[in-house]
Amino acid sequence: MNNEAKLTEERCEACSADAPQVSDEELKSLIKQIPDWNIEVRDGVMQLEKVFKFKDFLHALAFTHRIGGLAESMGHHPALLTEWGKVTVTWWSHKLKGLHRNDFIMAAKTDLLEEE
Numbered sequence: 001m002n003n004e005a006k007l008t009e010e011r012c013e014a015c016s017a018d019a020p021q022v023s024d025e026e027l028k029s030l031i032k033q034i035p036d037w038n039i040e041v042r043d044g045v046m047q048l049e050k051v052f053k054f055k056d057f058l059h060a061l062a063f064t065h066r067i068g069g070l071a072e073s074m075g076h077h078p079a080l081l082t083e084w085g086k087v088t089v090t091w092w093s094h095k096l097k098g099l100h101r102n103d104f105i106m107a108a109k110t111d112l113l114e115e116e
């Protein structure tokens with residue numbers, strides 16, 4: 001079983017402002033488990049980002065809605081840019097102003113929603 005399967009089976013832990021951001025070591029290991037995701041840094045905040053492509057706007061919108069349901073069920077929410085034929089998904093932990101293990105779990109779970 002690949003590691004991503006493990007991430008997809010985890011639950012997000014409720015994270016508080018003083019929860020630890022991922023260490024450099026953890027970052028190196030975790031990003032290997034979600035190889036299609038990019039690490040972006042915006043205003044000093046590290047984020048995970050991936051662009052998903054679709055055949056039209058309605059498919060992009062349906063994917064957006066699926067992610068919304070996942071976010072609500074896990075209590076952890078992304079930034080979503082929905083355009084004709086594509087959705088840009090960005091995960092980070094607002095309270096931490098950076099990346100928590102939760103963000104990697106949510107990125108892995110997001111990948112599972114692509115096909116449906």
Ligand SMILES: C[C@H](O)[C@H](O)[C@H]1CNC2=NC(N)=NC(=O)C2=N1
Pocket residue numbers: 075076077078091092093094095096
């Ligand atoms: C009150 C609410 O549960 C919190 O604001 C949650 C909501 N969803 C969240 N999502 C993300 N990505 N980071 C947070 O810090 C966060 N906090």
